[in-house]
Each structure stands twice: as C-alpha cells, then as structure tokens.
Amino acid sequence: MQLKESQVAVLEAASADEATSVDALAAATDLPPETVTGAAFELEEADLVAVSERVDETITLTDEGRAYATDRLPEVRLYETALEAGADEAPAQMGQVIGQSGLEGPQVDIALSNYARKGYGAIDSGEITADPDADPSVDAEANALEVLPSDEETAVERVDIDEKTLEGLERRGLADRRESTVREVTLTEAGVTALMEGIETAETIGQVTPDLLTGGDWEDVEFAEYNVEADAERFDGGNVHILRQTAERVKDVLVGMGFQEMEGPHVDADFWINDCLFMPQDHPARTHWDRFALEAPTHIDDLPAQLVADVERAHREGVGADGEGYRSPWDEDFARALALRGHTTSLSARYLAGHEIGEIDPPARYFSVEKVYRNDTLDPTHLLEFFQIEGWVMAEDLSVRDLMGTFEEFYAQFGITDIEFKPHYNPYTEPSFELFGTHPTTGELVEIGNSGIFREEMLEPLGVDCDVMAWGLALERLLMLMYGFEDIRDIHGTLCDLELLRNTEVTY
Numbered sequence: 001m002q003l004k005e006s007q008v009a010v011l012e013a014a015s016a017d018e019a020t021s022v023d024a025l026a027a028a029t030d031l032p033p034e035t036v037t038g039a040a041f042e043l044e045e046a047d048l049v050a051v052s053e054r055v056d057e058t059i060t061l062t063d064e065g066r067a068y069a070t071d072r073l074p075e076v077r078l079y080e081t082a083l084e085a086g087a088d089e090a091p092a093q094m095g096q097v098i099g100q101s102g103l104e105g106p107q108v109d110i111a112l113s114n115y116a117r118k119g120y121g122a123i124d125s126g127e128i129t130a131d132p133d134a135d136p137s138v139d140a141e142a143n144a145l146e147v148l149p150s151d152e153e154t155a156v157e158r159v160d161i162d163e164k165t166l167e168g169l170e171r172r173g174l175a176d177r178r179e180s181t182v183r184e185v186t187l188t189e190a191g192v193t194a195l196m197e198g199i200e201t202a203e204t205i206g207q208v209t210p211d212l213l214t215g216g217d218w219e220d221v222e223f224a225e226y227n228v229e230a231d232a233e234r235f236d237g238g239n240v241h242i243l244r245q246t247a248e249r250v251k252d253v254l255v256g257m258g259f260q261e262m263e264g265p266h267v268d269a270d271f272w273i274n275d276c277l278f279m280p281q282d283h284p285a286r287t288h289w290d291r292f293a294l295e296a297p298t299h300i301d302d303l304p305a306q307l308v309a310d311v312e313r314a315h316r317e318g319v320g321a322d323g324e325g326y327r328s329p330w331d332e333d334f335a336r337a338l339a340l341r342g343h344t345t346s347l348s349a350r351y352l353a354g355h356e357i358g359e360i361d362p363p364a365r366y367f368s369v370e371k372v373y374r375n376d377t378l379d380p381t382h383l384l385e386f387f388q389i390e391g392w393v394m395a396e397d398l399s400v401r402d403l404m405g406t407f408e409e410f411y412a413q414f415g416i417t418d419i420e421f422k423p424h425y426n427p428y429t430e431p432s433f434e435l436f437g438t439h440p441t442t443g444e445l446v447e448i449g450n451s452g453i454f455r456e457e458m459l460e461p462l463g464v465d466c467d468v469m470a471w472g473l474a475l476e477r478l479l480m481l482m483y484g485f486e487d488i489r490d491i492h493g494t495l496c497d498l499e500l501l502r503n504t505e506v507t508y
C-alpha cells in the first residue's frame with residue numbers, strides 16, 4: 001500500500017488499544033496539528049483509522065489570575081492584615097490597614113469590593129472589622145486559583161471547580177474559558193493489517209514553489225488534496241458593530257410595521273428642536289449646561305415666517321379657548337440658535353410641519369434611528385451621544401391603548417415582553433409615559449424610552465388637526481435588555497468588551 005508521508009506518520013504513531021489525540025499525534029510526528037487532522041480524515045476515509053470528536057472546555061488563568069495565584073487574592077491579603085491589626089477584636093483604621101497590607105492602585109478597590117461580599121468583615125466610615133470566623137483556606141476562588149493551570153500548554157480539561165466559582169473568576173477577569181474540539185484517532189483492524197503488511201511513502205507536495213514551476217517538476221509530483229475540515233488557527237475578522245446591526249434590525253421591524261423613515265440634520269435650530277415642541281424658552285434643558293451649541297455658524301439662516309408666527313403665538317397665548325400659553329418672552333433670535341440635536345423629535349417637528357416632504361395626511365407612520373447628543377455625565381448608563389428610535393403615528397382617533405400596543409408589538413420582536421409604563425411629563429405630550437424594561441441579569445428596571453400623545457399647543461401651529469402619538473426610545477438600552485451587559489461602555493469606546501462585540505449575534 002502507498003500512502004502520503006503525513007498519513008504514514010499518523011498511522012505509525014496511532015494505536016489500536018487507545019485513542020490518541022491530534023495534539024499528541026502532532027507532538028509524536030512533529031507535524032502541525034492541522035496536517036495531522038487532515039491525514040487522520042484521509043485515513044478514516046480509507047478505513048484505516050477511526051476518528052472520534054468531543055468538545056472540551058479548557059480553563060486557564062489570566063495574567064491577573066496568575067499574579068493572585070502567587071501573591072494571594074487582594075481581599076485575602078486585606079483580611080490577613082486586618083487580623084494582624086487586631087480588627088477581629090476592635091475596628092481598625094482602614095487607611096492604616098491598607099498601608100500595611102502593601103495593596104496598591106486598583107488592587108485596593110478590588111480588595112474592598114470583595115471583602116464584605118465574601119464575609120471577611122465589614123467596612124464602615126473609614127473603619128474595618130475582621131470576622132474572626134472567616135477562613136481564607138476555604139475561600140473557593142482562592143482555592144480555584146491554586147489548582148487552575150497557568151498557561152495554554154498545561155490547560156486542563158474541565159477541572160473540578162463548581163460552576164459558580166468559575167463564573168465568579170471569569171467575571172473578575174481572573175480565568176478564561178475556551179471550548180475546543182478534541183479529535184482522537186484509533187487504528188482500525190484494517191489499519192493494523194496495513195501496518196503489518198508494510199506501507200510505502202508516496203511523496204506529496206503541499207505547496208507550489210517557484211522551483212517546482214521553473215524546473216518543470218510540477219508535472220511529475222503528486223499534490224496533497226485540500227482539507228477544508230482541518231483545524232485552523234482562530235481568526236477574528238472584522239464585524240459590523242452590534243449597535244449598528246441592531247439599528248438595522250430596528251429599521252426592518254419598523255418598516256415591517258408600516259413605518260417610513262425620516263431624515264434630517266444633526267445640527268439644527270432650537271426652533272425645530274424645542275420651540276416647535278412647545279418647550280418654553282426658559283426651560284432648564286435649553287440652558288448652555290445641557291446643549292452643545294455651535295460656535296460657527298451660530299444661527300440658522302431662515303425659518304418659515306408663518307410657522308414662526310404661529311409657534312410664537314402658541315407660546316405666548318396658548319391654543320384653544322382655554323389655552324393660556326406661557327405668557328413669557330419669546331425671541332425669534334433665540335429660536336434660530338444652532339445646536340447638536342438633543343433628541344430626534346426635531347425631525348418629527350420638521351415632518352409634521354410639512355417642511356420636509358410637504359403636507360402629510362392621516363393615517364401615517366414615520367420613524368428614524370439616529371444619533372442625538374446630550375451634555376450628560378458619563379456613567380454606566382449614559383454617554384454624551386446615543387441612538388434614539390424616534391417615531392410617530394398620525395391618525396384620526398388615537399388613545400393610550402394604541403401607544404402601549406405599539407410598544408408591546410415592537411419590543412416583542414426583540415423578545416422583550418415585560419414592558420412597564422410610568423406616567424411622566426413632557427411639555428409637548430399629554431398624557432406622557434416613560435417605558436421601563438427588566439434587565440435580564442440584574443433584574444433591575446431600566447428606563448428605555450419616553451412617549452406620549454402630542455398636545456394641541458404643539459400640533460395646531462404645525463397645522464396638524466388629527467391625533468399624533470409619538471416616542472423616543474434608546475437603542476443602547478434596548479441592546480442592554482437584549483444582551484444583558486450592564487455598562488454602556490462595554491459596547492462603546494476604549495473600555496469596550498471585545499469578546500462581546502466579536503461573539504454576539506444579533507437575532508430577532
């Protein structure tokens with residue numbers, strides 16, 4: 001029998017009595033694992049070996065995990081120092097204990113945040129106590145760090161550590177879990193017979209070289225076949241960001257619900273952002289604290305004169321027999337100031353006023369999924385810019401039931417079926433509702449949007465004489481509910497979670 005060199009090597013290294021892993025065969029034959037896998041499959045085809053497959057989970061320590069495996073966990077070091085300082089008898093000064101513990105930088109925070117959680121003691125107004133009954137030798141995380149292998153080479157198959165502890169270590173970034181397919185090769189009877197009868201090596205060429213081509217040898221040699229199933233190195237290619245993917249899904253869903261898309265400027269006149277929405281000019285959101293003003297140009301050139309007059313009248317005098325308006329100053333120059341839009345309701349105002357695509361007749365439904373800008377403080381749920389899912393429905397007779405039903409239908413498409421509503425106030429809607437959803441891992445209520453039915457004072461000057469219900473929903477918060485991350489910075493910016501961005505598939 002004649003076989004390729006790699007096949008002969010694998011056949012000779014394999015055994016009929018026990019299964020040998022591809023990695024072990026690679027070590028024994030000095031061939032790369034992908035070559036061994038290829039040869040094994042070819043031999044299996046010829047019935048000379050059997051190949052079995054299983055998925056193994058390997059767990060390794062990260063750099064930080066390795067450091068704690070040697071130096072001990074920060075919270076354990078804090079506990080031991082606290083004991084030395086007598087904190088099991090009387091509270092000790094925290095600053096002093098930390099100083100003595102030798103903990104530095106971020107390790108201090110890590111120690112503090114795990115100390116009480118693990119029952120080592122309490123920390124209160126600058127003082128620390130140590131629970132005399134706590135016992136670091138039964139600390140599940142500390143013990144796990146000791147038995148976990150420290151590098152890929154010695155990574156073991158699923159060690160005997162309970163799931164909760166492993167999850168804890170992973171969350172703290174101390175251990176990494178990875179799944180891999182392990183293939184094992186066993187000689188078949190035919191394989192054993194073939195080996196006994198003797199096998200000749202037929203040389204095959206894996207790669208065409210310039211020498212082969214110029215020398216003409218390519219005509220005589222045998223080329224190896226491609227094996228598309230061979231194990232290959234893990235490769236992380238480019239990917240559409242999940243925020244962008246989800247924005248596309250949201251658009252698809254809304255188009256499916258009969259909505260048309262609005263477009264408009266990111267920088268707009270306060271007139272469209274605020275005045276058309278019956279937002280008084282002295283509203284706190286209109287101060288320089290909240291908005292990003294433009295340095296140049298500072299003002300829009302022109303605004304529709306009749307509309308400006310109608311909006312000004314609504315602000316000053318109100319609308320309808322009982323309307324009172326704000327009876328406060330209204331200044332066209334103030335309305336013409338340019339800013340980055342703080343919501344995309346500016347687009348709704350432009351479209352409803354007939355300023356974009358002409359007069360719109362009921363029934364009509366419009367949406368946009370676009371960026372808005374707010375001068376907020378950065379925290380786990382706020383960024384300076386985010387995507388708003390804006391939308392409105394214009395019809396003769398609309399009620400709160402239509403509004404709630406629309407949200408239920410929309411969010412159900414993303415698997416979210418427990419929306420809650422809270423009465424709210426907006427100058428431009430009455431009634432108004434905030435929307436909440438439940439975070440899938442923390443169980444906390446997360447605000448996901450704001451909505452309502454546009455009031456007369458807004459619609460009359462815009463020339464709309466039927467009902468309009470409307471909303472602005474946060475795309476990033478929808479993502480939070482879908483994928484369970486807790487910090488918006490996991491998907492944005494320098495702190496983002498690359499694994500999450502690489503591995504998350506957007507489904508709906």
Ligand SMILES: N[C@@H](Cc1ccccc1)C(=O)O
Pocket residue numbers: 342343344345426429450451452470471472473
């Ligand atoms: N503009 C509101 C959302 C909204 C739009 C339309 C009607 C009601 C509320 C916000 O940004 O929070």
